[in-house]
Amino acid sequence: MTEVTVKNVDLSSCDREQVHLVGAIQPHGALLVLEEPTLRIVQASTNSADFLGTPCELLVGQCLDELLGFESTAAIRIQLATKNLNSAFTHLISVPFLSHQDSVVHISGNRIDGLLLMEFERTTDSIKVNPAYEYSSRLQDMIQQLYGGSGLLSFLSVVVEQVRVLSGFERVMVYRFDREGSGEVVAEAKDAALEAYLGLHYPASDVPEPARRLFELSPLRHLPDVDYVPVPLFPDLSPLTDGRPVDLSHSFLRSVSVMYTGYLLNMGVKATLVMPLMKLGKLWGLVSCMHHSEPKYLCYEQRFPLELLSRMISLRIGDLESLDQFAYRVRLDQAHGQLIGEMGRAKSHFEALFGSKINLLNEIDADGAALLEDGKVTLLGKTPSEHQVGLLAKWLVQQDVVVLATHCLPDDFPSAESFSDVASGLLAIRVSLASLTWVMWFRPEVLSETHWAGDPNKPVIINADGQESRLQPRTSFALWKEIVRGHSHPWQDCEIEHASKLRQSLQDILVERSYQLMQLNTELELSNQALNSFVYASFHDLKEPLRGIHNYAELLKLEEGEHLSGQGHQRVETILNLTGRMHHFLEALLQYSNISNVEQDYQACSINRLVEEIIDMLKKTNPDENITVDIQPAMPVMLCNQTGLRVIFQNLITNAIKYNREAVKALKIGCYTTNDTPIFFVQDNGISISPEFHEYIFQPFKRLHGQKEFGGGSGVGLAITQKAIMRQGGRIWIESGEGKGSRFCFTLTPDRSEERG
Amino acid sequence: MVKTIKKMRPLMIVEDSDEDFEVFCWALQKTGFTRPVIRAESAEVALTHLFPELLQADRIDPLPCLVLMDLNLPGVNGLQLLEQLSKMKQLLSIPVVIMSTSNNPLDIEACYCFGAAGYITKPFKLEDYIEKVRALTHYWFNTVMLPEGSD
Numbered sequence: 001m002t003e004v005t006v007k008n009v010d011l012s013s014c015d016r017e018q019v020h021l022v023g024a025i026q027p028h029g030a031l032l033v034l035e036e037p038t039l040r041i042v043q044a045s046t047n048s049a050d051f052l053g054t055p056c057e058l059l060v061g062q063c064l065d066e067l068l069g070f071e072s073t074a075a076i077r078i079q080l081a082t083k084n085l086n087s088a089f090t091h092l093i094s095v096p097f098l099s100h101q102d103s104v105v106h107i108s109g110n111r112i113d114g115l116l117l118m119e120f121e122r123t124t125d126s127i128k129v130n131p132a133y134e135y136s137s138r139l140q141d142m143i144q145q146l147y148g149g150s151g152l153l154s155f156l157s158v159v160v161e162q163v164r165v166l167s168g169f170e171r172v173m174v175y176r177f178d179r180e181g182s183g184e185v186v187a188e189a190k191d192a193a194l195e196a197y198l199g200l201h202y203p204a205s206d207v208p209e210p211a212r213r214l215f216e217l218s219p220l221r222h223l224p225d226v227d228y229v230p231v232p233l234f235p236d237l238s239p240l241t242d243g244r245p246v247d248l249s250h251s252f253l254r255s256v257s258v259m260y261t262g263y264l265l266n267m268g269v270k271a272t273l274v275m276p277l278m279k280l281g282k283l284w285g286l287v288s289c290m291h292h293s294e295p296k297y298l299c300y301e302q303r304f305p306l307e308l309l310s311r312m313i314s315l316r317i318g319d320l321e322s323l324d325q326f327a328y329r330v331r332l333d334q335a336h337g338q339l340i341g342e343m344g345r346a347k348s349h350f351e352a353l354f355g356s357k358i359n360l361l362n363e364i365d366a367d368g369a370a371l372l373e374d375g376k377v378t379l380l381g382k383t384p385s386e387h388q389v390g391l392l393a394k395w396l397v398q399q400d401v402v403v404l405a406t407h408c409l410p411d412d413f414p415s416a417e418s419f420s421d422v423a424s425g426l427l428a429i430r431v432s433l434a435s436l437t438w439v440m441w442f443r444p445e446v447l448s449e450t451h452w453a454g455d456p457n458k459p460v461i462i463n464a465d466g467q468e469s470r471l472q473p474r475t476s477f478a479l480w481k482e483i484v485r486g487h488s489h490p491w492q493d494c495e496i497e498h499a500s501k502l503r504q505s506l507q508d509i510l511v512e513r514s515y516q517l518m519q520l521n522t523e524l525e526l527s528n529q530a531l532n533s534f535v536y537a538s539f540h541d542l543k544e545p546l547r548g549i550h551n552y553a554e555l556l557k558l559e560e561g562e563h564l565s566g567q568g569h570q571r572v573e574t575i576l577n578l579t580g581r582m583h584h585f586l587e588a589l590l591q592y593s594n595i596s597n598v599e600q601d602y603q604a605c606s607i608n609r610l611v612e613e614i615i616d617m618l619k620k621t622n623p624d625e626n627i628t629v630d631i632q633p634a635m636p637v638m639l640c641n642q643t644g645l646r647v648i649f650q651n652l653i654t655n656a657i658k659y660n661r662e663a664v665k666a667l668k669i670g671c672y673t674t675n676d677t678p679i680f681f682v683q684d685n686g687i688s689i690s691p692e693f694h695e696y697i698f699q700p701f702k703r704l705h706g707q708k709e710f711g712g713g714s715g716v717g718l719a720i721t722q723k724a725i726m727r728q729g730g731r732i733w734i735e736s737g738e739g740k741g742s743r744f745c746f747t748l749t750p751d752r753s754e755e756r757g
Numbered sequence: 758m759v760k761t762i763k764k765m766r767p768l769m770i771v772e773d774s775d776e777d778f779e780v781f782c783w784a785l786q787k788t789g790f791t792r793p794v795i796r797a798e799s800a801e802v803a804l805t806h807l808f809p810e811l812l813q814a815d816r817i818d819p820l821p822c823l824v825l826m827d828l829n830l831p832g833v834n835g836l837q838l839l840e841q842l843s844k845m846k847q848l849l850s851i852p853v854v855i856m857s858t859s860n861n862p863l864d865i866e867a868c869y870c871f872g873a874a875g876y877i878t879k880p881f882k883l884e885d886y887i888e889k890v891r892a893l894t895h896y897w898f899n900t901v902m903l904p905e906g907s908d
Contacts (some may be wrong), residue, residue, distance in 0.1 A: 544774070
């Protein structure tokens with residue numbers, strides 16, 4: 001094994017260094033390795049002369065009673081027989097210190113690899129030992145304080161303050177590990193003069209896996225003096241373990257990693273005390289105490305209450321995290337209820353998700369939200385652009401899921417790299433399988449939410465070989481930043497549940513709405529039928545007297561004609577003219593209202609043939625007109641409603657002939673199919689319509705010319721045409737320049753290219 | 758049994774409008790129609806005439822050989838009358854032709870469903886009126902055979 005020292009330490013040594021097999025201890029205690037049941041000493045730390053009064057060379061081979069005397073050894077044997085020493089170093093006895101009889105030595109033991117390890121630690125001379133009274137009242141105070149906090153973070157801020165008071169260390173921090181093992185300083189109490197580490201993040205490699213495992217094994221680690229000289233064991237290898245170093249996993253005195261001391265040196269720390277915070281048997285975080293001004297040693301009596309406190313904090317953390325979770329869950333549930341309630345009130349259920357007070361971002365820990373509904377994007381808060389959300393939806397469809405949660409979107413969908421600052425995290429639900437409706441929540445990159453209180457301008461530490469030292473907070477932070485680039489905080493289970501529940505509710509509402517729509521449709525159909533009969537009845541009632549007047553006027557003309565004066569004749573003619581016009585008018589109106597009743601059956605139809613038929617018919621009914629028709633580009637064969645299409649072309653072609661003073665009425669009819677949606681046109685060389693009338697000409701009864709011009713007309717033709725086109729889902733417009741004839745264009749299906757904008 | 762000379766069975770018109778009736782008669786006359794014509798102003802009158810047994814009355818006039826009927830009648834309307842007639846076996850041999858202002862496809866279909874023998878929309882121009890009446894009488898009295906037997 002390569003020797004790892006402060007000098008040659010590098011990053012990879014973190015995982016190589018086997019901290020528990022270091023074979024050395026710190027100098028504030030002594031360690032003996034014994035054989036059971038004889039309690040013969042097989043190894044001793046080389047400081048035994050100073051600490052136990054006997055040089056290690058002499059100790060090895062001795063029995064324990066030779067060192068401690070028969071009485072103490074007997075007491076220890078009783079403890080050894082009754083206590084479980086397998087999982088930790090356990091306190092065995094405290095006896096008067098061998099050389100200073102007014103001081104006490106604490107002896108604890110641990111069985112590992114068939115060996116008995118025994119650690120000896122002295123009580124600091126200045127301590128007046130009265131733990132029972134002094135600490136119990138202080139602890140009680142603290143417990144009260146600790147139970148006052150609401151929420152995990154405020155609790156931890158109380159914790160660090162209390163630990164600082166109790167331990168006397170200059171800085172106390174709480175680290176929390178995330179799922180990947182990266183850490184964050186979530187609470188800190190410190191002397192004002194010290195640099196703040198609150199908010200500092202560092203990568204998992206800073207507290208490598210072996211170190212984390214060791215933290216789980218010991219309730220407290222203490223490094224009284226970072227500049228200590230490690231005390232090796234004698235002999236360095238145990239004769240009882242086939243030459244392997246003795247396993248110091250549980251040892252309190254164990255020498256620490258040079259990585260760790262290197263890091264502390266760079267931070268200017270002289271002494272540390274670290275207590276693991278456990279949740280459900282797993283390392284949750286650490287309480288880390290640091291002393292900057294000088295070495296600091298806490299003896300057994302002083303550490304004992306801290307150890308108790310850390311165990312209590314561990315218990316409380318579980319509770320508080322559950323409580324925080326629970327409270328968050330309740331808030332999400334309330335937000336869900338509000339959203340659903342709002343949807344019930346709002347006209348459009350999706351609109352309700354984007355209200356100013358009640359919206360998708362209520363309570364949930366996300367900075368932005370989006371709705372994509374049939375290609376239409378609605379955004380809220382900090383989000384990618386509409387275009388980017390569209391791309392995202394296309395990618396989502398390929399994932400073939402209805403609920404998706406990711407906290408590293410750029411890893412899953414590389415195109416998301418460009419907007420990872422606002423959306424490294426994505427939570428998405430597909431509301432409807434039939435249509436492409438997605439609701440999304442976005443979470444920003446972790447970096448954008450991270451604020452380290454440390455001073456960014458402080459110079460970096462340079463190694464002897466001129467390299468920037470890895471072992472310092474600044475480098476850790478930079479390294480951590482690289483690791484979490486493109487990552488957001490992970491989505492919690494309750495957030496994903498919240499999204500799924502909303503999905504369910506939205507679907508329920510959609511089903512409910514479509515049922516309501518069905519009912520409305522039925523009602524509408526009935527009311528349409530009623531209206532239809534009404535229209536016919538009204539027309540009937542209007543036509544009947546009109547016909548009577550017309551008939552009587554005609555009778556008058558036919559039977560009494562010879563008695564009438566010239567003027568009388570004229571007047572009878574006028575009556576006939578007017579009633580005739582009104583009759584024509586009523587018929588047109590009836591046709592207009594009937595367009596809605598034409599059955600929408602779609603059949604493949606050759607539009608070319610249809611147009612030719614209409615032209616033939618019009619040529620026959622207008623034998624005096626000279627009409628030429630040029631059909632190109634050729635008309636397609638397409639699915640359409642033939643009755644509707646006939647009405648459209650007949651009206652447009654009739655108009656093209658009617659509103660035309662030229663000797664030769666030259667018509668051009670054609671269809672452009674370059675777009676998704678074919679565009680038909682009917683162009684003439686007749687009169688043109690000035691642009692200010694373009695909007696009005698499609699309104700019913702809107703006429704631009706007098707009754708006597710162009711053979712009169714009901715003014716309903718273009719209105720009927722437009723209605724027939726709209727029935728098919730298309731639209732009509734006019735392109736007409738002054739004096740250049742008119743060109744009517746129309747489509748028969750919804751204009752897709754226009755939707756895409 | 759004494760054989761009486763059979764009266765020529767009349768043409769019956771069910772029409773509430775005096776004006777329409779007048780114009781119709783005028784058109785009949787123009788086409789040279791010679792049969793007797795009887796008029797009922799309402800469905801009730803028509804029914805009494807066609808089926809006097811209904812009111813335990815005696816038959817006075819002979820049954821018509823053809824009925825022309827307007828749809829828009831006061832009280833019981835034409836369609837309802839047609840429906841009632843279609844249920845009377847004794848009257849099934851008399852064809853009923855509808856003459857109406859309405860060109861509502863629903864009306865037209867309903868009339869044929871209730872056994873109408875034809876449906877004519879009342880023309881707007883007298884010229885057309887004469888044409889239609891000529892065609893009507895030509896068909897029913899010169900082309901096809903109508904039941905002429907005694908009741």
